[in-house]
Amino acid sequence: MAEPLRRAVFLDRDGVINTEVDYLHRIADFAFVPGTPQALARLQAAGWALVVVTNQSGIARGYYTEADYQALTAHIRAELARHGVTLDAVLHCPHLPDATVAAYRQDCDCRKPAPGMILHAAAELGLDLPASVIVGDKGSDLQAGRAAGVGYGVLVRSGHAPKPADEAAADAVHDSLAHWVDHLLAQPAGR
Secondary structure (H helix, E strand, O other), rough: OOOOEEEEEEEEEEEEOOOOOOOOOOOOOOOEEOOHHHHHHHHHHOOOOEEEEEEHHHHHOOOOOHHHHHHHHHHHHHHOOOOOOOOOEEEEEEEEOOOOOOHHHHHOOOOOOOOOHHHHHHHHHHHHHHOOEEOOOOHHHHHHHHHHHOOEEEOOOOOOOHHHHHHHHHHEEEOHHHHHHHHHOOOOOOO
């Protein structure tokens, strides 16, 4: 008998997990949005898979390298581990159709609002997309979730100021990931 599919929270990185810094790539510039490690620990304890899906066009623009991105990702994972949090996956899209760095110049299916990163994680990890949630600070995050079949979209105000149309398209709008997790875990149905 096949393993049952798991529900997941798909998380944008910048503005959701960490404070918004344009083209963040230096560990020295990294800081969690307040309450994020604790919120992720609560989600994990409640049985949610945690998957980060992040556009990283700074790689394609030549602002930082893939190695810089990987070093920061390792730092984030280590900091979360100090709080007992293990991310199930961290996926990124380094592409842009008009990239400065030729190796990343492409029209891809992974750059949000395209659903490629989410679909890849779902296939690799056995995730139940209709029972899952995407949390982002931009409309493109929600669009990627919808295109992948993610059942619920949360917009947070801790990063970019959401556009009114994006707020209207979201299933819920909260000040931060921690605020949404407080709301989620207080609900009997888990939404």
